[in-house]
Amino acid sequence: MTAQVLDMVKFLWAHSVLQIVIVFACTLMMVPILTWVERKVIGHMQVRLGPMRVGPHGILQGIADGVKLLLKENIVPSGADKRIFVLAPILSLVPAMIAFSVIPFDHWFYITDINIAVLYVLAISSVGTYGIILAGWSSNSKYALLGALRSAAQVISYELAIGLSLVGPLMMAGTLSMVGITKAQAEHWFLLPQIVGFFIYFVAMLAETNRSPFDLPEAETELVAGFHVEYSGMRFAFFFIAEYANMVLVSSMATVMFLGGWNPPFQMFEVMHVLQKVPGIFWFFGKVAFLLFCFLWVRATFPRFRYDQLMRLGWKVLIPMALGNILVTGIVLALLK
């Protein structure tokens, strides 16, 4: 009996089904936890308490929110393009989820490894923008539309920076496969040689996920809630989940591209090989968690950009910097060869 179950598990694992289920479930479970953590951390940073009501220290707040959203009425505003209005949250959530299929969490734990993995992630995440734009447009609301327009412009601009900042690690690794890139960082992470790239990626990833200080598409003070102002109930929750899934996704990407993926730190020193005793997946998630914490940290610290500042930063600072980084990396690699 046990053997049969084990066989079954092995079969499912081999055919990625179980991995998909685990990744999917974990991502979804991250959302309530992350929302709680976010409110708690930012609260503490701003000398507040954060949620305190549901459960001890409000630990069940995320679940309560989820239940609330689940039970809420799904409102379709009058004058909305109903089909697109319904489609938009799905279009937003699905890419965020399927992009996880190429992230290697450990050397034994990834759904698939393809030779264009990085491009795949970029391609899929660029589709997520449609959810936002269409949501804003189909709501028949000026706030939503403005939020969507901002989002579209922002994503187009920062996608370039993200793509270019990833070119450095790619050049160093010489492969587009995620597993390959991670393996290339077994000793030296790309963080140090690609510190400029990491900085650009970090900034662009904040912008790409519409997080503070680049949360202009949903700037509460100006646009009420931006593109999802007309959404309620589970449709709103879809956007919410998509946003957090995207955060986890870009953090995972950063981990893989710059922070050595599942590799423990300081492996250039013999002494530090002890760290390999800790399973790689913990390293991976530790790094992701730190990056996610950075998201919150930044949000609690910096005020929102103005729109022209955002555009100027993207086009006049980050992209030239990224191009320069590629140039320098290329020259150095050529010299080292």
Added chain:
Amino acid sequence: MFGTLFFYYLFFMILASAVMMVTRKHVVHSVLYMLLMFFHIAGLYILLEAEFLAAIQLIVYAGAILVLYLFVIMLVNIKRVQTLREQLFGHLPFALVSAGLLCAGVVTVLARETLLKKPPEVVARVSTLSNPEALGQVLYTQYLFPFEVASLILLVALVGAVLIASRKI
């Protein structure tokens, strides 16, 4: 077998979404159908073992060009777009005749090709490189000059677009 089925699925979906795209009254709906079509074309490229192109198809077409379309559609007055009068049938005969002529030409060529000549043999793959690597090899050696020209085109387009859109003409 799976590949065949997949091909027919893609075949049908690409054509269907293309037709839908052309016939939609509302531009945003057209854009959505076009997005659908791009996805399936990307699938087709994967079927044709051009993974890199599949990704680029999504990144460039879906992620950049189509978003730009949507962006501009939203910039112009949508109500006006919706009420745009279209003389659909005024151009229909001309369109059908010219499309039909072209179609006939291609079909005759294809028919002759398939009937008279043997289909081209699939030449055995020599290279062990993966598709992006192989493409890179070709692109940066054989096609280096066109590549540079393409970058120049992009630069000119960039400057031109900014200039046209920003200045009051």
Added chain:
Amino acid sequence: MSNAFKKFIRAVTLVDLFKGLALTGSVWVRSIITPRQVLVTRPYPEVKRPAFPNFKGHHGFLLNEDGSLKCVGCGICAGVCPAKAIRVYTEEGKDHEKVVVGYEIDAFRCIYCGFCQEACPKDAIVLTRLYELADYDNRACYRWKMDRLVEVGKKRPLFRDEVNL
């Protein structure tokens, strides 16, 4: 070093950004170590902030010592109310006396000016310092009827010295 160069260095090294991060980060760390000392917010329903001395909140109805209403239904409050928020209903009692059968304040209309309190010849109505106006009943929330006002008048301290919410 010249000032401009210093500025450039600051800009390039992002010193200011890191300073900000350091500040929030340190607050966070301290809040985890010694939460009570750092945090300034009040867990509101458990710990309530007393209203300011001149705060005018929920209306209250005062009673005579024998438990009867002080209000005699003269309607001056309704007349003086600039927002027309007060309605007084009186009827003829058994011995032809005037009986206040209904008193209603529309909380949506009320501007808490306190004129009613000033005008009342019997000192029957007061604006207490109660600021919690929410209710579970939708209508009771903005239509304050007599029993609610009496209840408020009974339990809420009204004068500055007594106030200790």
Added chain:
Amino acid sequence: MSTIKITFDDKMYETEPGLTVIQAADRLGVFIPRFCYLEKLSPLGGCRMCLVTLKGVPKLQTACTTPAKDGMEIITRSEEIHKARKAMLEFQLAQHPLDCFYCDKATECDLQDLTYLFADIEHRYDFPPHKRGTVYENRLIERNLERCVHCERCIRVCGEIQGAHAVNATKRGRVTEMREVPGGGECQYCGHCIDVCPVGANLDRLFTYGGRPFQMEMGDSICPYCGCGCTVSLNMRDEKLVRVRPGVDTGVNKGSLCARGRFGWGFVHDPARLTRPLIRKEGKFVEAGWDETLLYVATRLEKIIKEKGPGVVGGIGSVRSTDEANYLFQRFLRTVIGSNHIDSSARLNYAAALAGWLGTKEDAREATFENVREAHRVLVIGADPLETNPILGLAIKAMQNRGGTLWITDPRVTLTTRLSNRHFPISAGAEVPLILALARAGLKDPSLSEFRDTDLAARTGLSSEDLAELAAFLEEDAAKTVILAGRGVTQAPFGATAISLLLRLAATKGASYLFTLDKNNERGSCEMGVLPDRLPGLAPLSEKARFEKAWGGRIPETPGYSAYEMLQAAREGKLSALYIMGENPLVDFPDTKFVEEALGSLDFLVVQDLFRTRTASMADVVLPAASFAEKSGSFTNLEGRVQRFPSLIPTEEGVRADARILVELSRKMGKGFALKNIASLRAEIDSLVPMNGTRRKLEVMGPPLSLPGAEMHWGPGEDPDYPYVLLLTSSLYRNGSMSNRAVGLKKAQQKACVLLNEGDAAVLKTGEGDKVMLISKYGEIQVGVKLCHEIPGGTLQMPEGFSDANPKSLLPHELDQVSRTPMARFVRVKIRKI
């Protein structure tokens, strides 16, 4: 000399002569405070608030009693005057309880206003106020003796204007009390004392503690009771009527109201008001929605019309509803149904008068209220204006106060006969021979020669000398003579002819005439064409082309049935459906049994009313209608004034105004009226009926009326089985289904009672308060007895309009040949004690 010069406070004014100083000041806008003075009352000079200084006169004078003379110099403001007035106010306040919180008069109170004006009043008198308490002797008026300032306005208004003398001052000095006069004058519940009281001493008991003026909304409307058409100011609180007062010296009533007008509003918010349409299903009423109900009515009517033609549908319009609704009603029946069977209960009175008017070539002058007030002599024939039209009664009293003479011929003993300077007690039903006699004397018409004076005198029960005096009464000073005629004439056989003769008489002599109308819109309903043979504006049916063009439908050519002919036709099966709008024939029409049989034999009966009246209970469909306060429109009063009024109270859910019901029903019948609101309706009426103050009498006139034969039998005749003659009177407190549901009027008088001569009572061994059974050939009722020595033996009097005992069920209903009005003012009855 048309003006005099008078100086107030060094400022010279010109004014008309013959005024007192305070009147001149009021006209010129100079303020002089007062408590006791009121322009319509005689001056008293009691309150001393109007003290002024006359140059050259050492002491202060009361402005209300001093006549203004040319060149008079008056100072109204000075230290001395202020001190004097303040002292008077201090006296008043020493006695006055400061209970403004409890007093309903607060904010409308003259004492309060003046106290604020003299803000620095000292209170030096420290004697305990005289505890006098509040008196509830009057059922509708509370008299708070402590608040009284002894201005005696109430006493004077009650005596001088109302003539009731129900209030008077008792005791002397500071303990003077205004009390009901025990056993003296009888309060008529006009409530005038409430209005004139400057403080809260006289208060409306229906309104006690009902609210403050700033909590109420007020709007003017027209009283829905009698034909006077008084302007009433409705006071609403939270969209509910709480008080009715007269408009401020506006309208025909000039600040007066009667009991009905002031205290009769209770029906508006009566819980018995219908709020949902009712459909009879399997013998029981079921509530239904409006759409459903109107559709049901429409389909039923259409079915009946399809099966039997439009001639089997009739309609009874309303003398209670507005001109507009009546106009729509007849338009609905004439064009949508296609039937001329239209009538209303105006048939019982005004329709007959109208027939007489239309049959007279001579155009007599129609009097107005103002004419009556200023007349020198008034002759009343067969009417009781003090009961039926109290404000007209007030005008007569005012005429008498000015030295005018009131003569009345009436078989009954009524308020008016008591007030009259001379009463000619004619025998029952003798109005027509009396008029014939007067006409013979006054007109010299050869066609009247067949009647012999002695014969007529015998018929009237008057001596020839009396008749000669009456005839002479009309000869003198005719321009200042008003002839008032009422139901006594219109409901008599050949009543229309008699009216015609009366009008000829008035026209020949130059006297003016007026008809007393019991119901508020009798005249309006007739003039709007709710008549079987007349179109709006009283246009004859031959003019129908004009209306057909405007209405876009066919109007039948032949005149329809009048009310009783409709009922007769229904009994005979010639009428299948009847639409009754706001009428209660089962109660208001004579011969109840006949009416009941007639209504019972109908296939389909629609009743549109405020209440589930007895008639409504027989209906197949009952439609709840709006009351006067809830709808807008106009009423035409007995002078012919068309008075518009707005809707002041929102209708309850499910209640709709008459006009709206008719418009919607017409839509359901597929021939919808394209009317948006009452204003557009009024515009349509105005375009079709160009009244412009002068009626085109010659254009609408009918053929002259035939005279009765000389051998005509007039009176109740003799019948040993039914020894008593019952005469119907009107009551001030009851006037139909609305007044029976008004709390105030119920308080004023509970029950109807029959007036019986003391001698007859002794024979019958009944006393005051006993219950008796009155039995006639047509029905029987139970009623209490009240003894009255003024009534001649063998005669009974009983008021109509009470719901508990309805004398109409005792009456016969023979129709007059000319006016087709039932002749029903008296009936022979027998009495059985129970």
Added chain:
Amino acid sequence: MTITLEHYILLGSLLFFVGMAGFLIRRNVFLMFMCIELMMNGVNICFVSFSHYYHNLSGQVFVLFVMTVAAAEAAVGLAIILTLYRNRETLNADEFRLMKH
């Protein structure tokens, strides 16, 4: 049944025809632009299929260039549309006839 090159060419050319017909029929400049993209995609499919069947990467390289041109065209074209719209308040290609009159 195996999928031959002809299948792909057929698909590519049909896509091209749809795009062409759309370009001729529709008067909305946005849709006309999108139809051009459609035609380019039809061509791209042919290129990639050639590249696959003849094992020559030049086809894919060409597709890359086509995409580059398409992107450039979209950028410039949309800028022109935006300017036209600002000036003419319409998106109907038939109404852009300033040169005619």
